[in-house]
Amino acid sequence: MTVETFELKVVRQDGTLAVMEIAGYINNEAGEAVAVRARELLAAGHRKLLLDLRATRIINSIGISLLLEVLEAILEVSGTLAFCSLSPSIAKTFQIMGLAQYARIFDDCASARTALSSQV
Amino acid sequence: MAETERVRLVLPLAPHAELLPAWAIEDLGRRVGFSRDTLEEVKLAVVEACLNALEYGGGNVQVEITGFTGARPRLEVVVEDGGPGFDPGTVPAPRLEAKLHAKRKRGWGLELIRHLMDDVVIRSRPGCTRIEMTRFQEGR
Numbered sequence: 315m316t317v318e319t320f321e322l323k324v325v326r327q328d329g330t331l332a333v334m335e336i337a338g339y340i341n342n343e344a345g346e347a348v349a350v351r352a353r354e355l356l357a358a359g360h361r362k363l364l365l366d367l368r369a370t371r372i373i374n375s376i377g378i379s380l381l382l383e384v385l386e387a388i389l390e391v392s393g394t395l396a397f398c399s400l401s402p403s404i405a406k407t408f409q410i411m412g413l414a415q416y417a418r419i420f421d422d423c424a425s426a427r428t429a430l431s432s433q434v
Numbered sequence: 435m436a437e438t439e440r441v442r443l444v445l446p447l448a449p450h451a452e453l454l455p456a457w458a459i460e461d462l463g464r465r466v467g468f469s470r471d472t473l474e475e476v477k478l479a480v481v482e483a484c485l486n487a488l489e490y491g492g493g494n495v496q497v498e499i500t501g502f503t504g505a506r507p508r509l510e511v512v513v514e515d516g517g518p519g520f521d522p523g524t525v526p527a528p529r530l531e532a533k534l535h536a537k538r539k540r541g542w543g544l545e546l547i548r549h550l551m552d553d554v555v556i557r558s559r560p561g562c563t564r565i566e567m568t569r570f571q572e573g574r
Contacts, residue, residue, distance in 0.1 A: 339450070339453070341450075371474060372453075372456075372474070372477060372478060372481065373478075374452070374478075374481050374482065374485055375482055375485070375540060375541075375542040375543045375546060376485070376540060378542055379533075379539035379540045379541075379542070380539075382530075382533055382534060382539040383539060385534065386534050386535075386539075389534070401471075401474060402471040402474070402475075403471060403474035403475045403477075403478055403550075406475060406549075406550070407478060407546060407550075410545065410546060410549045410550075411528075411530055411542065411545075412529075412530045413530065415530065416530065416534070
């Protein structure tokens with residue numbers, strides 16, 4: 315495992331849906347960057363956020379706690395937080411936490427975008 | 435007869451120090467025959483143990499990783515720190531619903547470790563906390 319460089323890109327903003335691609339290790343700094351960008355997108359009216367984690371292999375509990383801040387902010391505006399392309403270990407981590415009760419989880423980005431775009 | 439290989443590390447107080455044991459886990463785990471997915475779960479657990487030790491351990495964190503081949507291939511990881519210690523029995527299991535409404539959303543580390551590893555033993559007293567974690571290649 316290398317110390318993967320963290321990257322965050324907003325790759326799509328269609329109406330109420332915004333898609334962020336996240337690559338690398340999600341720790342405190344990366345989690346904070348995601349939270350800041352998510353708050354900006356929410357303020358701009360994107361109530362549905364999709365986090366594409368296909369290039370993320372490891373996340374720590376501090377990064378997770380910052381994702382929970384994002385989830386809390388989205389739930390406050392009756393929005394939707396979704397994840398796609400999770401590695402098996404991150405999927406298991408989210409399952410341990412019970413995250414699927416509050417966030418939507420998709421196998422891939424295409425199915426996520428289709429489902430979220432049609433969701434009111 | 436089982437063969438063992440062992441790596442010992444002293445973690446520096448440096449950014450991403452919690453990731454350093456992952457290299458050894460990858461190497462020993464592959465030799466023991468672990469799948470990539472299982473190794474990633476072990477790494478996540480050990481990252482959590484190291485984060486706790488680095489945060490509360492007073493700056494002296496040691497990690498020992500042992501790979502066992504033979505009848506029950508497994509990885510054993512011990513993370514030890516010299517911090518003030520804690521009573522693991524008093525650490526509540528986190529609940530997502532409560533965390534969503536709480537100011538402090540952290541506190542997932544031990545829960546994740548317990549679910550991602552097959553056996554976890556925590557021995558803690560003032561001056562020494564050891565988290566002993568085992569993951570078997572074929573499950574418990």
